[in-house]
Amino acid sequence: MRLQRFLASAGLGSRRACEQLIVAGRVRVNGRVAALGSRVQPAADRITLNGRPLSTQRLTxxxxxxxxxxxxxxxxxxxxxxxxxxxxxxxxxxxxxxxxxxxxxxxxxxxxxxxxxxxxxxPRHKIPKTYEVGIRGSLTAAEMERLQKGMTIGGERMVADRVFGVRPAGETSTFQMVLSQGKKRQIRVMLAELGHEVIRLKRLSIGPINLxxxxxxxxxxxxxxxxxxxxxxx
CATH class of the missing domain: 3.30.70.580 (Pseudouridine synthase I, catalytic domain, N-terminal subdomain)
Structure with a gap:
């Protein structure tokens, strides 16, 4: 198998992060500094990171x-x-x-x-994530449409896949929001643009996996x- 795949299976992070470890010269195979793209046989080769022997872990x-x-x-x-x-x-x-x-x-x-x-x-896989959102105030139909059509904030285009299930409760509202973009603090940023403070944010699902x-x-x-x-x- 490729060395970066072995490092990832040893719990050292994503394959890209493991490639950086190799490029930095921190990984050795049988005593020699490894090169990016090297292939290894985990059962036969001695693979080390910063001098520490590595082995694959059970995948969890x-x-x-x-x-x-x-x-x-x-x-x-x-x-x-x-x-x-x-x-x-x-x-x-x-x-x-x-x-x-x-x-x-x-x-x-x-x-x-x-x-x-x-x-x-x-990002290319656009895996949908569903959130339950609580805000101060009421979310109007026009605001729902704007969230789903998208908005540009700070030079970044942000859009919600779907907004639904609005439930007003006095001075607050709760609804569900589906995103596949995953921008940093995207829900909070988009709702702040509409003048709403998020008072609760709970992720309900990631793709097919539900809470x-x-x-x-x-x-x-x-x-x-x-x-x-x-x-x-x-």
Missing amino acids: YGALYKPVGYTCSNRDRHAEKLAIELLPKDWPRVFSIGRLDRDSEGLLLVTNDGELAQKLAH GDLKPGKWRLLNDQELAKLSRMG
């Missing part, structure tokens, strides 16, 4: 309900709480596919399959059917 795929207040990062010295710390201690090193900001909650997919993670995160009845801070392993659907999307 999970769904986590990230609560508000947790940061989606494996390392962040400024973060009080990391979402990854909610997972079992005996899991291999995993990372999230995409992110949720600290003030958002809901579905987060985690894995140590760097190749699949890179495919799913690539379901998971509770905040809890996790589950993906089943074979879900993995097959994700693989087809990537």
Whole structure:
């Protein structure tokens, strides 16, 4: 197999991140500095990163309900709480596919399959993600149309695939919003452009994977059917 694929299967990140490790000269195969595009035989070759031997880990795929207040990062010295710390201690090193900001909650997919993670995160696949959004004020039909037609904010074109299920409740409203773009803080930015403050943002699904009845801070392993659907999307 190609060296960068092996590194990804060893839990070192996406294939692109692994390519950067190789280019930086940090990876050796049988004592020699590896070249990008090298092929390896994991059972026979000695592969090291910064002198540390590597081996493939069991591939793990999970769904986590990230609560508000947790940061989606494996390392962040400024973060009080990391979402990854909610997972079992005996899991291999995993990372999230995409992110949720600290003030958002809901579905987060985690894995140590760097190749699949890179495919799913690539913008060209336009994997839809569904969110439940709570705002101050009421969302009008004209505003729904504007969100779905798109808007240019700060030089970036942002558009929602679908906005539906508006439920007014006094001075607030709740609705669902589907995105396939994945711009940074896109929902908050688009609604701020319309003059609405987001008071709750919860991700309900990523492609075919649903949050379901998971509770905040809890996790589950993906089943074979879900993995097959994700693989087809990537």
